[in-house]
Amino acid sequence: MAARTTYHHGDLKAALVAAAVxxxxxGGEAAVGLNRLAAGLGVSASAAYRHFPEGLEDLxxxxxxxxxxxLAERLASRISEVAPSRDAAxxxxxxxxxxxxxxxxxxxEEPGLFQVANRHDRGRLPETDPFGVLEDCIADLVRAGVLEEVRRPDAATAAWxxxxxxxxxxxEGPLRRLPPERRERAVERTLDMVEAGL
Incomplete structure (x- = not known):
């Protein structure tokens, strides 16, 4: 009976999502189990499934x-930190x-969440859409005269x-063993090539 003292009232769906996050x-996707999370909150699996009818996939x-x-918030935050100069381009x-x-x-920083975000997506939602942030950056490049409008289609997809x-x-790949300084160089070189390609 003591297990049931963990969760008393409120929004069970939000509590389950927070626990799953x-x-x-x-531990990434493998660490998310609906029955296990329900037990951790002190509720029955059937109570959890009422909020996620398709089970684990819904969660x-x-x-x-x-x-x-x-991720979208992180992108927007870093973009907002760019100090303006006198040159729009x-x-x-x-x-x-x-x-x-x-x-x-x-x-x-968040490989586990990134893994789940990539594998479980039922469509773009404006409030959860990092791709939309990138599209805004591409539009910004067009307005500033850096990118020609004719080259704009699919530019965000290629950059992404x-x-x-x-x-x-x-x-997840062979570059995961790179030391920090080489990792930083890889990021900058990739951005150099994407920018040049645009």
């Missing part, structure tokens, strides 16, 4: 939404690069693919 941060999608929202380039660095930074690929290599 914490579990994913520690993982909710965790993915949280992860994507946090320079500023647009700096904001674009800041978004790329922030992406890799987030992935390195490059930075995302690097992030995966640094967390």
């Amino acid at each position: 914490a579990a994913a941060r520690d 993982l999608v909710a965790v993915g939404d949280v992860a994507r929202r946090r 320079t500023d647009a380039r700096r904001r674009f690069r800041a978004s790329g660095r922030a992406y890799v930074e987030y992935v390195l 693919a490059a930075v995302h690929g690097l992030a995966v290599l640094l967390t």
